[in-house]
Amino acid sequence: xxxxxxxxxxxxxxxxxxxxxxxxxxxxxxxxxxxxxxxxxxxxxxxxxxxxxxxxxxxxxxxxxxxxxxxxxxxxxxxxxxxxxxxxxxxxxxxxxxxxxxxxxxxxxxxxxxxxxxxxxxxxxxxxxxxxxxxxxxxxxxxxxxxxxxxxxxxxxxxxxxxxxxxxxxxxxxxxxxxxxxxxxxxxxxx
Amino acid sequence: xxxxxxxxxxxxxxxxxxxxxxxxxxxxxxxxxxxxxxxxxxxxxxxxxxxxxxxxxxxxxxxxxxxxxxxxxxxxxxxxxxxxxxxxxxxxxxxxxxxxxxxxxxxxxxxxxxxxxxxxxxxxxxxxxxxxxxxxxxxxxxxxxxxxxxxxxxxxxxxxxxxxxxxxxxxxxxxxxxxxxxxxxxxxxxx
DNA sequence: TTGTAAGCGGAGGGTGCCTCCGTATATCGC
DNA sequence: GCGATATACGGAGGCACCCTCCGCTTACAA
Numbered sequence: 001x002x003x004x005x006x007x008x009x010x011x012x013x014x015x016x017x018x019x020x021x022x023x024x025x026x027x028x029x030x031x032x033x034x035x036x037x038x039x040x041x042x043x044x045x046x047x048x049x050x051x052x053x054x055x056x057x058x059x060x061x062x063x064x065x066x067x068x069x070x071x072x073x074x075x076x077x078x079x080x081x082x083x084x085x086x087x088x089x090x091x092x093x094x095x096x097x098x099x100x101x102x103x104x105x106x107x108x109x110x111x112x113x114x115x116x117x118x119x120x121x122x123x124x125x126x127x128x129x130x131x132x133x134x135x136x137x138x139x140x141x142x143x144x145x146x147x148x149x150x151x152x153x154x155x156x157x158x159x160x161x162x163x164x165x166x167x168x169x170x171x172x173x174x175x176x177x178x179x180x181x182x183x184x185x186x187x188x189x190x191x
Numbered sequence: 192x193x194x195x196x197x198x199x200x201x202x203x204x205x206x207x208x209x210x211x212x213x214x215x216x217x218x219x220x221x222x223x224x225x226x227x228x229x230x231x232x233x234x235x236x237x238x239x240x241x242x243x244x245x246x247x248x249x250x251x252x253x254x255x256x257x258x259x260x261x262x263x264x265x266x267x268x269x270x271x272x273x274x275x276x277x278x279x280x281x282x283x284x285x286x287x288x289x290x291x292x293x294x295x296x297x298x299x300x301x302x303x304x305x306x307x308x309x310x311x312x313x314x315x316x317x318x319x320x321x322x323x324x325x326x327x328x329x330x331x332x333x334x335x336x337x338x339x340x341x342x343x344x345x346x347x348x349x350x351x352x353x354x355x356x357x358x359x360x361x362x363x364x365x366x367x368x369x370x371x372x373x374x375x376x377x378x379x380x381x382x
Numbered sequence: 383t384t385g386t387a388a389g390c391g392g393a394g395g396g397t398g399c400c401t402c403c404g405t406a407t408a409t410c411g412c
Numbered sequence: 413g414c415g416a417t418a419t420a421c422g423g424a425g426g427c428a429c430c431c432t433c434c435g436c437t438t439a440c441a442a
Binding site for chain 1: 428429430431432433434438439440441
């Protein structure tokens with residue numbers, strides 16, 4: 001009885017964890033190139049593994065998104081806390097939303113994945129959205145309580161709006177466009 | 192020489208125009224149900240025609256979108272002119288954007304089609320976007336010249352932002368959410 | 383060392399995309 | 413009316429992708 005075996009009879013096999021990592025790396029590559037609609041078989045090929053292996057590790061496309069972007073979501077949540085501690089409320093909000101744009105810039109797939117939540121709700125991604133919503137909720141509440149912003153906009157509405165704006169806007173200078181729209185949004189949030 | 196025959200040796204065959212209409216009706220039905228990603232073979236089936244016939248009339252998916260939503264786009268452009276004539280500038284702008292939401296509510300596929308423009312630019316849909324941008328540009332300019340709004344937001348940015356917001360937001364009360372965000376946007380546009 | 387649970391790979395059945403070409407027919411000149 | 417022929421139709425076929433299922437392989441534990 002050297003291990004606790006409440007529900008976990010064995011630790012995962014070495015090849016399993018290795019292959020899982022390979023799949024994640026391959027998915028990152030493929031999604032960054034071909035967008036989030038890229039073929040899962042391409043991911044398996046890139047990883048040098050069978051398609052069956054991919055599906056065993058990640059039963060759905062969403063599960064794979066979730067795993068690929070979990071780290072990014074975690075970082076965003078941390079950034080929210082830091083900004084909130086260091087900056088005045090509205091400026092913190094602005095910076096965090098801009099940080100979102102920045103993340104989305106490199107991880108365009110994440111936007112689509114989040115946008116997908118609303119269409120067909122998917123457990124694991126919904127939880128990512130939950131955490132982001134909570135982070136944004138904190139920023140918004142702080143700014144509202146400081147009397148800087150009106151408080152009639154739900155965090156989720158704002159977050160999804162931002163995702164949608166990023167998703168629709170394209171072209172070489174799309175980030176500048178999104179930031180302009182974001183400025184307008186924040187101006188509109190002012191009391 | 193009863194007909195002009197500059198480049199058109201014959202008028203189109205009766206069965207051809209009939210089938211074209213059937214395809215359009217079927218596409219409307221199928222897209223409204225299954226979203227814009229619905230299968231084109233399903234459209235052909237719904238129309239009771241072969242897949243080859245569909246592809247002859249509409250060589251690409253975008254061409255079919257274009258044909259399906261052309262009427263809606265035309266109506267939106269007209270509405271812009273009417274609102275502009277009848278209402279004060281900012282209110283006209285607000286109403287037109289709300290009308291967009293309303294149209295999108297029933298023609299969800301159009302949003303996706305427009306959003307698609309930015310990703311892979313497609314001639315016929317791009318022209319639809321052009322006309323909407325022009326309509327919105329008129330409303331915006333009028334409001335700006337009246338001194339009601341700041342003038343630093345491009346019509347296309349605003350339009351695509353709206354499309355994106357609609358696209359991301361979902362759920363039973365999504366229209367209310369979008370309208371709230373829209374209010375914030377317009378408030379932010381005020382001088 | 384060896385039994386076995388855990389993991390692997392890819393064949394296979396289903397669907398959709400789009401092309402191509404043999405067949406059918408609406409239109410036009412007579 | 414009556415061919416002749418341009419036009420249009422339909423769907424088979426080749427390809428890619430989705431996802432499942434199951435026989436083979438292997439890492440781990442005893």
